[in-house]
Amino acid sequence: MKNICIQHIQSLLLCGEDDNKPYKSGAAMKTLERIDGAFVLIEGGKITDFGAMAEFDKQRLGQGEWELIDGTGRIVFPTFVDSHTHIVYAGSRESEFIDRLNGLSYEEIARRGGGILNSAKRLQNTSEEALFESAQARLFEVIGLGTGAIEIKSGYGLTLEDELKMLRVIKKLKEISPIPIKATFLGAHAFPKNYSREEYLELILEKMIPQVAAEGLAEYCDVFCDRGFFTVSETRAILKKGHEYGLIPKIHANELDFSGGVQIGVEQNALSVDHLECVGKEEIKLLAESKTMPTLLPSTAFFLGIDYAPARNMIDAGLAVALASDYNPGSSPSGNMSFVLSLACLKMKMTPEEALNAATINSAYAMGMTQTHGRIRKGKPASLILTKPMPSFAFLPYSFGSDLIERVLIEGAWY
Numbered sequence: 206m207k208n209i210c211i212q213h214i215q216s217l218l219l220c221g222e223d224d225n226k227p228y229k230s231g232a233a234m235k236t237l238e239r240i241d242g243a244f245v246l247i248e249g250g251k252i253t254d255f256g257a258m259a260e261f262d263k264q265r266l267g268q269g270e271w272e273l274i275d276g277t278g279r280i281v282f283p284t285f286v287d288s289h290t291h292i293v294y295a296g297s298r299e300s301e302f303i304d305r306l307n308g309l310s311y312e313e314i315a316r317r318g319g320g321i322l323n324s325a326k327r328l329q330n331t332s333e334e335a336l337f338e339s340a341q342a343r344l345f346e347v348i349g350l351g352t353g354a355i356e357i358k359s360g361y362g363l364t365l366e367d368e369l370k371m372l373r374v375i376k377k378l379k380e381i382s383p384i385p386i387k388a389t390f391l392g393a394h395a396f397p398k399n400y401s402r403e404e405y406l407e408l409i410l411e412k413m414i415p416q417v418a419a420e421g422l423a424e425y426c427d428v429f430c431d432r433g434f435f436t437v438s439e440t441r442a443i444l445k446k447g448h449e450y451g452l453i454p455k456i457h458a459n460e461l462d463f464s465g466g467v468q469i470g471v472e473q474n475a476l477s478v479d480h481l482e483c484v485g486k487e488e489i490k491l492l493a494e495s496k497t498m499p500t501l502l503p504s505t506a507f508f509l510g511i512d513y514a515p516a517r518n519m520i521d522a523g524l525a526v527a528l529a530s531d532y533n534p535g536s537s538p539s540g541n542m543s544f545v546l547s548l549a550c551l552k553m554k555m556t557p558e559e560a561l562n563a564a565t566i567n568s569a570y571a572m573g574m575t576q577t578h579g580r581i582r583k584g585k586p587a588s589l590i591l592t593k594p595m596p597s598f599a600f601l602p603y604s605f606g607s608d609l610i611e612r613v614l615i616e617g618a619w620y
Contacts, residue, residue, distance in 0.1 A: 250617030278594030284353025360391030
């Protein structure tokens with residue numbers, strides 16, 4: 206592995222200076238620490254030094270083989286941390302996309318056998334090998350788009366065998382992936398038709414969670430707590446059982462309604478509560494008093510044509526927020542985090558600085574990765590984005606749809 210020196214960088218964006226603060230909240234999210242006219246040194250896959258070019262000591266390059274990169278006109282910042290995805294799936298769902306264009310709602314499509322149950326049926330008929338190959342392609346796709354750490358959920362199996370199959374695919378991805386992957390057990394994604402509600406809940410509690418834990422297949426346990434899916438009491442039982450087996454709680458909450466998902470997430474000390482299209486003063490107050498990270502998924506609202514999460518209200522009330530892609534076949538078939546930033550600015554009225562902090566330092570917190578990812582620090586893995594020439598960082602979310610990432614560095618290797 207060559208040592209790398211990126212020099213004459215137009216702006217180096219650090220995404221946080223105080224190592225005692227694991228995330229940014231409220232007004233602090235508007236602050237984006239930067240060094241103009243900067244350099245970064247990478248040795249052995251780690252950041253060993255950075256600063257202003259005026260302070261650059263060329264003697265540092267006197268030993269070893271160095272790759273010199275000209276950062277003139279370019280911006281360098283930490284890779285995105287995508288803390289909410291479903292990239293292990295079988296087949297696309299563009300037919301449902303057409304159904305929505307013809308006037309059907311997401312819930313109407315689900316009642317007709319579409320939605321999550323459609324993906325579950327396809328996955329149950331797909332081999333582990335085929336699932337791995339397609340998910341591997343998606344993984345490397347998002348790495349090329351700037352993602353340097355990712356969370357992947359199960360939830361399209363909905364049987365013991367198929368949930369385990371999904372999680373084993375994620376385990377195989379971890380073994381070959383150049384970026385860190387965290388696995389989430391989401392057996393509580395929907396209720397399959399061939400079980401009663403009580404039977405499926407018992408299956409999750411008594412068989413799925415113990416087996417997932419026995420095989421060490423997941424770090425997190427997630428539940429879709431929302432209208433038409435899992436109730437607050439069901440969610441509580443699942444998260445508590447997961448916690449007994451060492452699985453950290455996460456939760457899908459308040460996408461479709463004021464479901465109580467935020468309340469139960471905070472009660473159970475969830476690391477993050479995700480979606481949050483429906484959030485009011487009560488939810489904001491509870492989150493402000495907790496260590497749970499609100500994670501917003503604007504590309505889902507964009508694709509489904511539903512209301513966006515009230516990010517502006519949340520940040521102005523002092524909350525932290527994270528951003529993630531929700532990459533999945535039914536409601537967000539894209540893992541492009543640059544576009545997520547654009548949507549955060551355009552549709553949720555976040556500033557570019559807030560959006561980048563939400564997709565780096567804050568989303569690293571939502572994945573339990575603040576010690577390694579989400580900000581530029583000496584000794585941390587050299588996972589960085591080098592943009593194409595642009596006038597300022599704001600040009601990235603402003604110029605939505607443009608390919609503005611020139612190169613992605615993952616722990617000292619270019620992608």
